[in-house]
Amino acid sequence: MNPEGHQLKTVWEGDETVSMFTPEPYHTAIPGYVYGGLIASLLDCHGTGGAAAAMLRREGRDIGEGEAPRFVTASLQVDFLKPTPLGPELEVRGRIVEITDRKVVLDETLSAEGVVTAKGRVVAVRMPEAMVEGS
């Protein structure tokens, strides 16, 4: 949930999970625009964080209340709708579309200055025990 120091924090706004992130000048491939790999990373990262938040809520707990279940991404779909300008803070919003004991599906949007520039869908699954070190 903290890959490459994105330090993406997720909060609830009603039934939506929300994260904010301001890209750095090096997050570009085409001058002036955010590079697609960062957008995919943010949607991926928000997806596993949102899945953990959803599972906590399902158990009647809030984000930060006790140990969170850990999720990994099973699949990620990103539609790049328009170029994302480099500069403004980006907002990622997630909506839970399916939740079971071991799987959460989220639909996501990424927007800059109120304009949705990318949409995503993440299927997140509980982390396999074999991946949890020291447990």
Add this chain to the structure above:
Amino acid sequence: MNPEGHQLKTVWEGDETVSMFTPEPYHTAIPGYVYGGLIASLLDCHGTGGAAAAMLRREGRDIGEGEAPRFVTASLQVDFLKPTPLGPELEVRGRIVEITDRKVVLDETLSAEGVVTAKGRVVAVRMPEAMVEGS
């Protein structure tokens, strides 16, 4: 095609485009494994590079022969099949499944030590003129 200094170079092997990349120790979220955002970035980056290579080949040119057409990603689908170990060089392979004047669709695999750990599909489109600075 060179986001965040991935410096992904693409070559042809028969009908497949191939790129190699060795992750850095910081490309992780879960100790010992490559973080999903990097995998998505590599598939994205190889997708636009592979699309350019495919368009050049269609015009009878090889990679590096004259100016390459530039592509942006319209959509990216990643299926994470199993954890990708952090350490070994990763290989991304692309296969062109559709090509028109303005669009290329590639199916991709990412593997570590001969084991496919992720699959992807990229829809790449010619870069809109508005995004090309100074042209």
